[in-house]
Amino acid sequence: MSDINELYQQVILDHNKKPRNFKVLDTANRRQEGYNPLCGDQLVLYLEMDGDVIKDVSFQGQGCAISKASASMMTAMVKGKTAAEAEVIFDEFHRMVKGEMDPATEPHHLGRLTILAGVREFPARVKCASLSWHTLHAALAGQDEPVSTE
Amino acid sequence: MQTAQETKLTINDESPKFDVESIRRDFPILGREVHGRPLIYLDSAATYQKPQVVIDAVSRYYAEDNANIHRGVHYLSQLATREYEDARVKIKRFINAAESHEIIFTRGTTESINLVSNSFGRKYIKEGDEIIISAMEHHSNIVPWQMLCEQTGARLRVIPINDAGELLIDEFIQMLNPRVKIVGVVHVSNALGTINPVKRIIELAHSHDIPVLIDGAQAAPHFKVDVQDLDVDFYAFSGHKLCGPTGTGVLYGKTAILNEMPPFMGGGDMIASVSFEKTTYNTLPHKFEAGTPHIAGGIGLGVAIDYLTGIGLDRIAAYENELLEYATELIGAIPGVKIIGTAREKASVLSFTLDTVHPHDIGTILDQEGIAVRAGHHCAQPVMKRFAVPATARASFAFYNTKEEIDKLAEGVQKVTAIFG
């Protein structure tokens, strides 16, 4: 049986309660919306790109603890990284929450994001954890349409 | 002359104990475990569990009687036709329709409503007309009408609700005018549990000669519906929410109005004769039943209805009311819980929020305890917006649920509170 406390770890609950970078970013030069139609979760991601570098990033929106914490941790993670570096982390993160990559045994650049590995035991919640990342991915691709996890 | 003993038996028959334990044994799935805990199924508003008699009827049909209906002289085809048509008669009796041909088999409530919006809509609704629905409709009684409005230039109008989740009937009266061509209202709200005063709504609409469609998806399983007493023009419901197989549903319509309507889908069975010059449509109900239907499902639905009427809809309603009252009190008393939908007249649905905890997190934590509830917008996003919540957690109760299960739900909700601090 998967342990519920694996999913709702203190760090995640803390990011849920006090999400980092949870605001409108006045200096943003990219704005991307993301939806999870199944849950009604929605997110707006703001990016300030300096050439290829994510100079600043923030988000707003509503969703469950997993989606909020994941978005919060993502913003902290990618700030200052290049788009290419962020894409690598996106790919690793995605594979981790889908259970395709085990951060305990495989090399990765996920750092503290591994705390969200527990999500892989809860297939119904994978989309919650990855919504913000899909949104970032779309923003970096310069996509204008809102992205959806469906 | 009655003996003393007979009298005593009669009294017992009138108020026998509701033997939920024996009822639960009729549902094989209720014996299974989820995440290592006994399943506590509190999501019947999404779909009902199926009693063994229904499961058996479906597999027996395939094992012994399978053939296509209405199109064979051979023995099995006639047998299958008879069983399918018997189911139609059972449904007719179940909702007290005047005629069996007023019972049209569909895939579910959604298809039933789409049938009306397409067929009735195509014939009677044009630019400038109005269609009235309510603020607590399921998406299946919103979107088909919106699509019709887009096609025709008609206008959708919405009866507002109060903070308890009750329709504002005075507002509805103000909305009635000669441009209104149909009114569509849900009998019992799947998101709030409200039982709407549909008889009064129908009376009011009829006083302006406006026909009414009632979405009975959540009403039919919970209490006795009498379409003649309601004088309703269209009544839609789903078989799978009545202990029947998925992919089955019903549209009831009055003969006179159905006869005037064009077919919805074209194909086999719905025609009297076809040539490339002209096709003559079949009579009711076949005009609206193109193609091979879900025969096993229809037969299974007939058995489900026998099963429900065997228990008695009045007894089901009384028992479920007890469960709802018990749950409302117990869950409502947990600090931080807010019940969404507090209408005076309610059925079997308890929608709630818990402080700032998102309903999905509630749903996942309860799921780990073996408790199945629905978390989300319940296909009623306008209702969520009305109550300014993104989603709710919803426990819905059927006659096979118990107070002990509601105790477990309360413990589960308390666990959520403990985790989120």
Ligand SMILES: Cc1ncc(COP(=O)(O)O)c(C=O)c1O
């Ligand atoms: C009130 C209401 N109307 C319509 C529907 C749609 O029913 P179905 O999905 O069986 O077509 C539902 C099902 O959730 C419902 O609760």
